[in-house]
Amino acid sequence: MKRVKLCVLIIFMIISMSIYTLYTLGKRNIELYKYLDQIKQIYLADKNDQRIEPLLAELGGYWRDYYVNISFLIQSSQLGDISDSVARLYPLWQSDCDEFLSEIESIRYQTALLYDNEFPNLHSII
Amino acid sequence: MLIIFFRAIILYALVIFAIRLMGKRQLGELQPSELVITILVSNIATLPIEDINLPMTTGIIPILTLVCVDVIMSAITLKSRKFRRIICGSPKVIISHGKVDQTQLDRLRMSNDDLLAVLRGQDIFDISQVQFAIMETTGSISVMKKQSQDTLTPQDLNIQKEDTDPPIVVIEKGKIIKSNTDFLQLKPKDIEKICLHNKCTPSEVFLMTLDGSGNSIIIKENGK
Structure with missing residues (x-):
């Protein structure tokens, strides 16, 4: 009976941790989108606005933190692609490249996909 | 790495x-x-x-x-x-009243050779000796021999024998195993007494076993 109780406890812990992780992932995504939206808004208003630079640095820092927290859940190759996009933002902005906005959208899309894949939808399970 | x-x-x-x-x-x-x-x-x-x-x-x-x-x-x-x-399935009777259930063997996809091999593994070389055989859910086969082929027991010969537990290890490499002495309802002092009776101390014993009737076997450590 002790074993059964321990197993029920472990299952309960796994489910709780999964729900908590999903919640944290969602919360972190919202925070990330705030940064992305802010950068996008400023960029659309004025491409050379100097407020973008510190924001990009903040975004980089935030992503590092996000990466560490989520790497125990998600395959590192998936996170690597997003890291590449985050790292590319600053040089793209400096070179006044059109791909800057598409890279922002790419980060948003990939992180949304991460959350969707973690959510126990039927298509994700199967 | x-x-x-x-x-x-x-x-x-x-x-x-x-x-x-x-x-x-x-x-x-x-x-x-x-x-x-x-x-x-x-x-x-x-x-x-x-x-x-x-x-x-x-x-x-x-x-x-x-x-x-x-x-x-x-x-x-x-x-x-x-x-x-x-989940586990149910045991299947493959030999009943000394007769092999061929339908059941087919269902279990078991050949005669497989059956004979299992019987040989249980020291039965003649299938006619088997009264009853059952395939357990684990895949192993339990066999009951016919009464006429079964091993004689002291009871068959009307010999009275006392039922005793097997001997258990109470000292291993000089250390008294408390869980086993507790099982025998003995205290370390009792063990020491038995050791003294055999002219040694527990620390000098390599292996000591004791059964429920108090019969002990002591093997001393080399050089002690």
């Missing part, structure tokens, strides 16, 4: 824990569900060790989930006979 090293250690500990969690039954004969779990666990455990891109959770969570579900399922099978039949 160090990552793989640490991952291997963590997963080794986890697999040991998982097998211990499944209980002693797991180490003996496997039920169908336990066989599945064992194969799955061994496969899952290798994935995060080999591929450092995979998070450890991809190994830890499925292993723990599978083992826990199996333990919970076996607890349910203890309560429900119907559920047990679904």
